[in-house]
Amino acid sequence: MKLNRFLIALFLPFFILKPVSYGKDRVSQMPNLIILLADDLGYGELGCQGNQEIPTPNIDDIAKKGVRFSQGYVTAPNCSPSRAGLLTGKYGTRFGHEFNPTGAKNEEPGFGLPLSQQTIADSLQMAGYVNGLIGKWHLGGTAPYHPFRRGFDEFFGFTHEGHYFVPEPWKGTTTWLRRKVLPGGGQGIRTFGKVIYSTHLGNEPDYDANNPIVRGSQPVLEEEYFTDAITRESVDFIDRHANKPFFLFVSYNAVHSPLQAADKYMKKFKHIEDIQRRIFAAMLANLDDSVGDIMKKIEKEDLENDTLVFFLSDNGGPTKELTSSNLPLRGGKGQMYEGGIRVPFLFQWPGKVPAGKTYDRPVLSTDIFATIHAAAGVSKPKGEYIESYDLLPYLTGKHKEDPHEWLYWRQSHKAAFRVGDMKILRQSPKKWELYDLAKDPSETKDLSKEMPERLDLLYAGWEKINGNMVEPLFK
Incomplete structure (x- = not known):
């Protein structure tokens, strides 16, 4: 049993991690590499995840042509540390990136992905890839952390945790904003034209303060709805680099707040009476069409068989804030229940990955790091700890065991x-x-009192792993 093997290893003098598997022979044609990252998208919100209310045919098509991971996890229950894990192949707690900077903290010195850490873009750039980041960064808002200094050749987007989807006064959209007090006073929900105010969760963060949309490092005035702008820039990147190997990180800020949907998508969901849910549905449908445009561009350039594509969310959905559902899982963003750390997770690579497969064992977002390195034939970065495994041998049946013997999380208490x-x-x-989780994936029955010995053994395991982590560099 996995548990027994782990507990035996637990009491060895040194805990030895399984080495990452990388191909020895460089592939004759370097595949193109795409990561499509949604923001705050709940586990239960895609058609392929069981949602029948909001059609997502384009994202579902990735699952049809590839693999859906039913137990796909991220390294943290919120944005920045999750992204740090994705781009480094490590738990952020290994190098002090434990917390999630928001607002003005993004501009403080030292608040970002530590410069000591090599990103996937760093190693791919040195291997001859052209790297593009389109959308949200959230791994440091000051000059030392700029994407250009972290391995990316091109950047279009913003550096903080969020952004409005169109500039004020938000023309062409319906907007839901949080406030502690309604305009004119009072509590509850109040509508002014196509702007709805609600006091259910305090104030909307000041997303756009000192957080311009930039091309490279120069601010631009972007008037197109930002999900569409990200897609436009991504399609253009593919168009310009279709004749060379590229790595494209498409980092959408949808469906993150503020809840702000384009009018044409609002019309599609006029049957949804709950206005908050209707705005969310419109944002998700817009995101799905955008993913479809990128995938169609890959097909148009005849690159489908030469392009590896991952789709996932950075963490679970904040249901009360967005309506983003994590069902049938418990909890959501910011929590260590499954709904906070288990996410929609899809992988497509025609001819290399079985089509229409559901993989039901745990995988981690860090595995994208090793899978991409192996596919590209790129040597792994130096370092003792990289909890990242090439998923291809597990998906093809070459490896029968679980990729990970254990999964670990920590954020403050x-x-x-x-x-x-x-x-x-x-x-x-x-x-x-x-x-x-095999019997109770919704975490409804706490077994701690019934199985105290098992609890103690797992806690000893967490303590052992936790001893290899470092104190946070920022909070």
């Missing part, structure tokens, strides 16, 4: 640890909970 199908988590400072 919140923590979680999974071995096999057993998981412990700590959402409050003092209480650890225990769940059997």
Whole structure:
């Protein structure tokens, strides 16, 4: 059993990680590499994940042509540390990127992906790839952390945690904004034309303050709805680099707040009475069409068989804020329950990955790092800890065991640890909970009192791994 093997290893003098598998022979034709990252998209919101309310045919098509990971995890329950794990192939707690800077913190010195860490773009650039980042960065808003200094050749987007989708006064959209007090006073929900104010969650963050949309490093006035602008720039990047190997990181800020949907998509969902949910549905449908435009461009350039594509969300959905559902999972963004850290996770590479397959064992967003390096024939970066495994041998059946013997999370007092199908988590400072995810994926029955020995063993495992982590560099 996985648990027994882990517990044996637990008490060895040194904990040895499984080495990352990389191909020895460089492929004759370097594949193109695309990561499509949604923002705050809940586990249950895609058609291929069971949502029948909001059609997402283009994203679902990636699953039809490739693999859907039913237990795909990210390294943190919120944006920045999750992205740090994705781009480095490591838990952010290995190098102090544990927390999620927001607002003015993005502009403070030292608040960003540590410069000591090599990104996937760094190694691909040195291997001859042309690298583009389109959309949200959120790994440092000051000069040392600019994407140009982290391996990317091109950048169009913004550096903080969020951005309005069109400039004020938000023409052509319906906008839902949070406030502590409604305009004119009072609590509740109040509508002014196509702007709806709600007091259910305090104030809307000041997303656009000192956070311009830039091309390279120069601010631009972008008037197109930003999901469409990201897609436009991504299609243009593919068009200009179709004759050379490229890595394209398409980092959408949809469906992150502010809830702001284009009018043409609002009309498609006029049957949804809840205005908050209707705006979310319109934003998701817009995102789906945008993914479709990128995939159609790949097909038009006859690059489909030569292009590896991942689609995932950076964390679970914040349901009360967005309506973004994580069902049937418990919890959401910011939490260590499954709904905060298990996300929609898809992978397509025609001819290399089985089509229409569902892979039901745990994988981690860090595995994208190793899978891309192996596919590109690029040597792994130096370093002792890279918890990142090439997924291809597992998907083709060459490797029968789970890619990961354990999965670990920590953010302040919140923590979680999974071995096999057993998981412990700590959402409050003092209480650890225990769940059997095979029997109870919705985490409805805490087994900590029934199985205290198992809880203690898993906690000892978490402590062992936690001893290899470092203190956060910023909070």
